[in-house]
Amino acid sequence: MELYENEQKPQRALLISVDYGAFDAEASMEELYALAESAGAEVVGSMIQKLDKPIGASYVGSGRLEEIAELCKTQEIDLIIADDELTPVQIRTIEDTADVRVIDRTMLILDIFALRANSKEGKLQVETAQLRYMLPRLTGKGIQMSKQGGGIGTRGPGETKLETDRRHIRRRLDALGEKLDEIEKRREQLRQRRKKDGVITAAIVGYTNAGKSTLMNFLTDAGVLEKDQLFATLDPTSRALKLPNGVSVMLIDTVGFVRRLPHQLVKAFRSTLEEAASADIIINVCDASNEEALLHLDVTQKLLEELGCADTPVITVFNKSDLIEDPSIIPNISKGVRISAKKGTGIDALLTAIEDNLPVRMHRVKLMLPFAKAGISAEIRKSGTLFSEEYTADGIEVDALVDDILYAKVKEFAEE
Ligand SMILES: Nc1nc2c(ncn2[C@@H]2O[C@H](COP(=O)(O)OP(=O)(O)OP(=O)(O)O)[C@@H](O)[C@H]2O)c(=O)[nH]1
Numbered sequence: 125m126e127l128y129e130n131e132q133k134p135q136r137a138l139l140i141s142v143d144y145g146a147f148d149a150e151a152s153m154e155e156l157y158a159l160a161e162s163a164g165a166e167v168v169g170s171m172i173q174k175l176d177k178p179i180g181a182s183y184v185g186s187g188r189l190e191e192i193a194e195l196c197k198t199q200e201i202d203l204i205i206a207d208d209e210l211t212p213v214q215i216r217t218i219e220d221t222a223d224v225r226v227i228d229r230t231m232l233i234l235d236i237f238a239l240r241a242n243s244k245e246g247k248l249q250v251e252t253a254q255l256r257y258m259l260p261r262l263t264g265k266g267i268q269m270s271k272q273g274g275g276i277g278t279r280g281p282g283e284t285k286l287e288t289d290r291r292h293i294r295r296r297l298d299a300l301g302e303k304l305d306e307i308e309k310r311r312e313q314l315r316q317r318r319k320k321d322g323v324i325t326a327a328i329v330g331y332t333n334a335g336k337s338t339l340m341n342f343l344t345d346a347g348v349l350e351k352d353q354l355f356a357t358l359d360p361t362s363r364a365l366k367l368p369n370g371v372s373v374m375l376i377d378t379v380g381f382v383r384r385l386p387h388q389l390v391k392a393f394r395s396t397l398e399e400a401a402s403a404d405i406i407i408n409v410c411d412a413s414n415e416e417a418l419l420h421l422d423v424t425q426k427l428l429e430e431l432g433c434a435d436t437p438v439i440t441v442f443n444k445s446d447l448i449e450d451p452s453i454i455p456n457i458s459k460g461v462r463i464s465a466k467k468g469t470g471i472d473a474l475l476t477a478i479e480d481n482l483p484v485r486m487h488r489v490k491l492m493l494p495f496a497k498a499g500i501s502a503e504i505r506k507s508g509t510l511f512s513e514e515y516t517a518d519g520i521e522v523d524a525l526v527d528d529i530l531y532a533k534v535k536e537f538a539e540e
């Protein structure tokens with residue numbers, strides 16, 4: 125388990141949840157467990173209470189709250205994490221009764237992002253999301269509690285800002301917004317340039333910990349951090365990948381998704397997510413050894429649709445197939461491939477799938493073909509458009525329109 129550098133020992137956490145039928149509380153709790161460990165907590169226990177809806181003042185029922193308070197004492201718990209977004213009142217009630225810090229799922233995820241953010245952009249994005257979350261929750265008690273001791277839920281660039289007033293936070297948000305707009309503009313320019321240069325992009329997306337970075341590294345030696353922890357990657361990395369048919373695509377590895385991703389985060393990370401959403405091809409990776417793989421694929425797909433890329437071709441990748449004893453349990457869906465990014469199996473099928481989904485891009489070329497390559501003219505006649513062909517002393521001069529695949533073959537003969 126990872127320890128935050130300022131902490132002597134991991135915080136002992138109790139996970140609580142109210143099951144009111146809005147989502148699969150058990151599965152979500154399991155995920156909360158992994159998230160809490162990723163943040164450096166030691167999970168001591170978890171409890172789920174079935175209710176028609178969460179109690180307005182205290183989230184859980186009063187009897188349950190007493191049990192929680194008791195457990196906090198006997199188990200020396202430092203932190204309660206609720207698997208939902210809590211209101212300031214709910215947080216305060218639980219804190220007052222149990223006398224330990226309370227954070228919710230959103231704060232926990234924001235905290236992990238704060239821990240992982242490396243780039244300037246990543247830090248600005250996390251701070252923005254934290255402040256947006258804090259702003260409507262600024263109450264005297266909340267601030268007071270957040271000053272105590274630090275730890276999970278208080279880290280990150282927003283930490284010192286929590287103590288300042290709302291107006292200050294709004295000003296800070298404006299400033300952050302401007303900086304992020306600037307970065308977004310630069311990114312957009314870069315995308316436009318790529319498009320103009322005919323660069324084809326393929327984004328590797330998917331649930332956190334699905335093996336996106338491992339796949340990226342296997343395909344391109346990108347050296348991206350691959351780790352058995354949630355949200356290991358926050359900043360997009362891109363590397364060129366040459367396909368067997370000769371066409372080069374730009375692969376992009378990016379931030380992972382999780383169910384009920386806080387909307388403040390989605391908003392703050394929009395530019396990063398758009399990097400994926402604006403790709404020509406989307407490679408949706410899931411951990412096929414996870415029971416919830418199909419749901420993970422779905423969460424990712426829905427978020428991508430929200431980002432406006434319902435029409436982009438998606439290749440579904442069932443990764444970690446090496447961990448599955450009976451591969452027949454992996455659904456056989458069209459445009460789906462089974463791979464192991466770690467062992468390097470199934471990669472040929474993936475590359476073929478990428479080739480099959482390449483956007484058709486045409487290139488106008490003027491070529492000087494050596495006489496020995498006269499066959500290429502015939503190929504152009506078949507799959508492209510041959511405008512003119514002239515035999516000269518130096519070779520065959522050709523003016524033609526060709527697609528990417530043909531272009532990869534003929535570009536060495538292209539004249540400037
Ligand atoms: N057994 C097995 N493990 C894998 C495979 N691919 C990735 N892993 C492991 O899964 C863990 C997560 O891999 P990453 O590549 O960091 O996952 P990611 O999707 O980039 O995760 P985030 O950046 O956190 O969203 C690492 O411990 C990898 O070694 C695979 O094919 N088989």
Ligand SMILES: [Mg+2]
Pocket residue numbers: 336337338349350356357378
């Ligand atoms: Mg990664």
